[in-house]
Amino acid sequence: MKVLGLCCDHAGFELKQFVKQWLDAKKLLYKDFGTYSLDSCDYPDFAHPMALAIEAGECYAGVAICGTGNGIAITLNKHQGIRAALCWIPEISYLARRHNNANVLVMPGRYITNEVAEKVLAEFFSTDFEGGRHQRRIDKIPIK
Ligand code: RB5
Helix, strand or coil: CCEEEEEECHHHHHHHHHHHHHHHHCCCEEEECCCCCCCCCCCHHHHHHHHHHHHCCCCCEEEEEECCCHHHHHHHCCCCCCCEEECCCHHHHHHHHHCCCCCEEEEECCCCCHHHHHHHHHHHCCCCCCCCHHHHHHHCCCCC
């Protein structure tokens, strides 16, 4: 059973609700790691548990959202098994999968419309990793 992880802070909460509707319409399963309201909170509290679940194989990938996307992406990328890519247009999302084999899609909740986010999501989840020279490059990312 393939389960996607979701996480956000207060600035990403509304877009995460939209993402859940999009996933529900496609009958895709997810686990929501929070936050669960618009109350001010700290994105690492939700990003770290989702990253650990992906590294443990409990989730096959993730979607993460904060205001700019940067705080949550920086947090997720502290984990050796995570390649979190900040995507704000579909072309970047396509290349995050194609070239970076990104396993977490990060979006900037305060700087993206639902219409664009839908295209970013569709690109991310329909694009396969290219491999080849890009595999060689991502093999060099982890700090041993
Ligand atoms: C919250 O105000 C904001 O700082 C956070 O969502 C994010 O943009 C940080 O990178």
